[in-house]
Amino acid sequence: MVRLKNEENNSKNLHKEFTVHTRGGLKINGYHDINFDLGKGEFLSLYGPSGLGKSSVLKALYRTYTTTSGEILFNYDDGTSLNIATxxxxxxxxxxxxxxGYVSQFLQVLPRISAVDIVAQPLIEKGESQTTAQEKAKEMLSFLNIKEELFAISPLTFSGGEQQRVNIAKGIIAPKSVLLLDEPTASLDMTxxxxxxxxxxxxxxxxxxxIGIFHDMDCMKRISDKIYDMKEKRYADNY
Known part of the structure; x- marks a missing residue:
């Protein structure tokens, strides 16, 4: 059972199996027996080598992927809950x-929309005026070392690292109560x-x-309250 909620988050026995129809219905295990808990304002990192299903777990929590078994419960402040799996x-x-909210590794936006407008949009959707939202977007882009001369340009023309920073800015400028982060620093330099x-x-x-994925252990140590070892199916005791 997986529970995502504002006060406490728990995960238990989440399982995903993929069917490869081009290979005669071959079954491939995505992940199994995932079990973690998380409190409000905590950061949990999913840890382990490639192929263990870290990104697939995040996609299940966001319901980009359905689950083979296990519940994903989001508990609201009023005591009600929603089973994301069903x-x-x-x-x-x-x-x-x-x-x-969900921040992937890759920027997916419409062409010809400027970087500042892309980052400002989540604030506008929350009720900010366009002027205020754009000013906050510029501050966020500047903080993430995007040059001012690029603000009015489509980020589809940017380098991979610049695109990733725009994507991160868009994902965190108006954060939801639960934020899923799939390798947000994968293409970035140390600065x-x-x-x-x-x-x-x-x-x-x-x-x-x-809940995030980092391949850099130093990043995980700095940000994480808990690290969940996907291979051992338990929290990492010493990190």
């Missing part, structure tokens, strides 16, 4: 809009990695619960 698509869309970690620590102090 919820209607309309319920999932509302959950994402109000409570659940920009530290900038991202600084901002995530700031968000954590605001009570945002986060």
């Amino acid at each position: 919820a209607l698509e309309s319920e999932i869309l509302n959950l994402r809009k109000e409570h659940l 920009n990695t530290n900038k991202v970690i600084d901002k995530l620590l700031e968000i954590k102090k605001q009570g945002v619960t986060m």
